[in-house]
Amino acid sequence: MARIVAGIGSSHVPAIGAAIDNNKTEEPYWRRVFSGFEKSQAWMRETKPDVAIIVYNDHASAFSVDLIPTFALGCAAEFPPADEGWGPRPVPVVQGYPALASHIAQSVILDEFDLTICNKMEVDHGLTVPMNLLFGKVDKNAHWPCPVIPLAVNVVMYPPPTGHRCFMLGRAIRKAVESYPEDLKVVIFGTGGLSHQISGPRAGLINSKWDKAFLDNLSNNPQKLVKIPHVDYMREAGAEGIEMVMWLIMRGALDDKVDEVYRFYTVPASNTAVGHIILANRPRASHRRTVPGAHKGSAARKAKAPARRAAARAKAAVVRGR
Numbered sequence: 001m002a003r004i005v006a007g008i009g010s011s012h013v014p015a016i017g018a019a020i021d022n023n024k025t026e027e028p029y030w031r032r033v034f035s036g037f038e039k040s041q042a043w044m045r046e047t048k049p050d051v052a053i054i055v056y057n058d059h060a061s062a063f064s065v066d067l068i069p070t071f072a073l074g075c076a077a078e079f080p081p082a083d084e085g086w087g088p089r090p091v092p093v094v095q096g097y098p099a100l101a102s103h104i105a106q107s108v109i110l111d112e113f114d115l116t117i118c119n120k121m122e123v124d125h126g127l128t129v130p131m132n133l134l135f136g137k138v139d140k141n142a143h144w145p146c147p148v149i150p151l152a153v154n155v156v157m158y159p160p161p162t163g164h165r166c167f168m169l170g171r172a173i174r175k176a177v178e179s180y181p182e183d184l185k186v187v188i189f190g191t192g193g194l195s196h197q198i199s200g201p202r203a204g205l206i207n208s209k210w211d212k213a214f215l216d217n218l219s220n221n222p223q224k225l226v227k228i229p230h231v232d233y234m235r236e237a238g239a240e241g242i243e244m245v246m247w248l249i250m251r252g253a254l255d256d257k258v259d260e261v262y263r264f265y266t267v268p269a270s271n272t273a274v275g276h277i278i279l280a281n282r283p284r285a286s287h288r289r290t291v292p293g294a295h296k297g298s299a300a301r302k303a304k305a306p307a308r309r310a311a312a313r314a315k316a317a318v319v320r321g322r
């Protein structure tokens with residue numbers, strides 16, 4: 001059986017992709033950003049997912065204003081990088097996982113989430129920048145470390161889906177993955193944000209307090225986030241801060257209780273707050289494969305209880321002896 005072992009939240013700022021492509025990552029301005037992902041890349045190398053589901057939004061690259069699906073699932077065998085105005089990014093073509101993607105489409109649609117199925121789709125920085133941040137720079141002629149199932153979400157034209165709808169779609173995706181018979185280790189990305197606004201009188205808006213509270217609740221109390229209305233994202237996190245609803249698909253696909261493996265936050269990159277988090281599901285009895293940073297389950301804690309009690313008794317004896 002396949003299982004989602006961890007969720008990754010990451011901003012997908014286009015300027016980060018440009019810094020990678022133009023070899024600027026060691027410049028002081030960018031070093032501050034990229035150093036925050038070094039531990040994450042080590043974690044990813046250790047985790048070695050079999051497949052990644054990446055929730056992102058298209059920025060008028062694959063879809064023009066003529067056609068804007070709310071949720072579009074990539075079921076193709078490959079997804080070429082899109083030309084976003086400066087030619088396609090020099091990154092490898094993203095390999096898909098059609099068998100699992102089709103299974104997810106069937107399961108989720110029969111669960112009454114009306115996905116658009118994409119059998120041909122280009123992917124833009126919204127997907128490839130987080131891949132670089134977590135997998136590192138990959139030569140255009142090489143291969144990304146694992147296949148990817150893209151899930152594009154409309155957050156560019158009103159109305160985007162609600163946070164609650166996103167969270168529940170994540171739940172449906174988890175159910176779909178867990179009903180896939182192949183033994184696969186799956187990670188899911190939620191991308192975009194955090195607070196930013198790229199035009200209008202409030203251009204450059206960043207709200208660190210809001211962002212950090214969002215990360216706290218994402219980790220410990222996601223039900224609080226699903227109730228946030230669109231207008232609050234717009235008011236507090238800027239017009240493009242609405243991208244943060246995509247993180248709730250990732251969170252909905254995880255268990256209620258998760259272990260926060262890592263978090264990073266810095267401002268700014270370009271004119272955007274950069275947020276990043278890794279949340280791991282705790283291993284279940286039926287799943288021996290785990291990920292770095294995930295705590296052992298209650299069974300493992302029980303097994304170690306006698307040793308813990310003996311250590312506590314020894315410590316108490318030392319204290320009493322003083």
Ligand SMILES: [Fe+2]
Binds near residue numbers: 059243
């Ligand atoms: Fe974006």
